[in-house]
Amino acid sequence: MKILIINAGSSSLKYQFMESEGGEVFAKGLCERIGIDGRLTHKVPGREDVKKDIPMPTHSEAIQAVLDIMVDPALGVIASTDEIAAVGHRVLHGGMAFTESCIIDDACIAAIEKCIPLGPLHNPANLMGIRACQAIMPNTPQVAVFDTAFHMTMPPKAYIYAIPYEYYEKDDVRRYGFHGTSHRYVSARAIDMLGNPEHSKVICCHLGNGSSLSAVVDGKCADTTMGLGPLAGFPMGTRSGDMDATILEYLMGRYGYDIKEMLNILNKKSGVLGISGVSSDFRDLDDAAAKGNERAALALEKFIYEVKKFIGAYASAMGGVDAIVFTAGIGENSIDLRRRICEGLEYMGIQMDAEKNNVRGQEVDVSAEGSKVKIFVIPTNEELMIAMDTAALCKK
Numbered sequence: 001m002k003i004l005i006i007n008a009g010s011s012s013l014k015y016q017f018m019e020s021e022g023g024e025v026f027a028k029g030l031c032e033r034i035g036i037d038g039r040l041t042h043k044v045p046g047r048e049d050v051k052k053d054i055p056m057p058t059h060s061e062a063i064q065a066v067l068d069i070m071v072d073p074a075l076g077v078i079a080s081t082d083e084i085a086a087v088g089h090r091v092l093h094g095g096m097a098f099t100e101s102c103i104i105d106d107a108c109i110a111a112i113e114k115c116i117p118l119g120p121l122h123n124p125a126n127l128m129g130i131r132a133c134q135a136i137m138p139n140t141p142q143v144a145v146f147d148t149a150f151h152m153t154m155p156p157k158a159y160i161y162a163i164p165y166e167y168y169e170k171d172d173v174r175r176y177g178f179h180g181t182s183h184r185y186v187s188a189r190a191i192d193m194l195g196n197p198e199h200s201k202v203i204c205c206h207l208g209n210g211s212s213l214s215a216v217v218d219g220k221c222a223d224t225t226m227g228l229g230p231l232a233g234f235p236m237g238t239r240s241g242d243m244d245a246t247i248l249e250y251l252m253g254r255y256g257y258d259i260k261e262m263l264n265i266l267n268k269k270s271g272v273l274g275i276s277g278v279s280s281d282f283r284d285l286d287d288a289a290a291k292g293n294e295r296a297a298l299a300l301e302k303f304i305y306e307v308k309k310f311i312g313a314y315a316s317a318m319g320g321v322d323a324i325v326f327t328a329g330i331g332e333n334s335i336d337l338r339r340r341i342c343e344g345l346e347y348m349g350i351q352m353d354a355e356k357n358n359v360r361g362q363e364v365d366v367s368a369e370g371s372k373v374k375i376f377v378i379p380t381n382e383e384l385m386i387a388m389d390t391a392a393l394c395k396k
């Protein structure tokens, strides 16, 4: 089935038009500056990228611009929008309501709306994308795929926070976790690569601009590093990761920040950017560290140290580990970071083959011969998961 995948942000909208079986991508692109002016970048494999300034006061004009270019005789890939069998939307927060993807109807929209307090930055934008598609393509089925859904199999001991229980009961405060579609895809690939054993314990390291780890037992998520929101876990590009709440009170008192300003610092100015003062991009940090920048080196060391700690914690929590997976921008591309994360973990049976690890963006087993634990690099493919879920639900 030919599926259009939409990932709507507050002022941007990513799209990909692809085949759900086999994953062939026909076109993809990005609408930027929605609500400001509007710019479209459209990419078709084998052709030159197209960039156009198109007024996009709202997400509706952005979706219309995407459909227009898709059917454009010169730049497009389809003769009519009827060729779009269904639309799959990436939705950030499904709260406790969604354990899997669902066909979008009024009840589904109402449930996504109810999750807005849990995902205040993303869910309203996701809903704008959904509503715009519904208005422009009223007869095309739409499916919502949630970043949180894969993690809903976590047991209570993993998802409960040690605060008064009533906040869980009355206010839905618990660990949810994110990047679920990526963790689902790479853990399933890893289980396949392990030879589909009946029992498997996999640690997925999704290391990108935002980063999270998950512990996956027999294909089901048992724990993950992100929490109620995506700020939790270990340091990321600009996010702090887990934080001692005392620091918030201390800094808010000293500098007079309100909670919004404080959270903006923790979300946008922290992580490896905060420590290094150089960049949130690991390539810049590598360059700076190589030139002797000590804070860039410290930021990298901190990131590696915290990932290592979670690998140890998850191996311990699962009572062992069969495979470690590296995915997303850093996990797929940083040869050095993968090496440094696995270094010193030989006592756990984790042995990397330096030669095999010399790869970028390929699905490959990089563990040394005889390594008790397999180490896989698996390029993530959240879009394929969304397309497959969308097609499966539509066929039902």
Ligand code: AMP
Binding pocket: 207, 208, 209, 210, 237, 280, 281, 282, 283, 328, 329, 330, 333, 334, 335
């Ligand atoms: P993502 O959020 O998955 O798109 O990952 C983006 C991040 O991947 C960038 O911010 C970079 O830090 C990182 N990245 C991409 N390529 C490389 C590379 N060759 N070496 C190190 N980091 C990389």
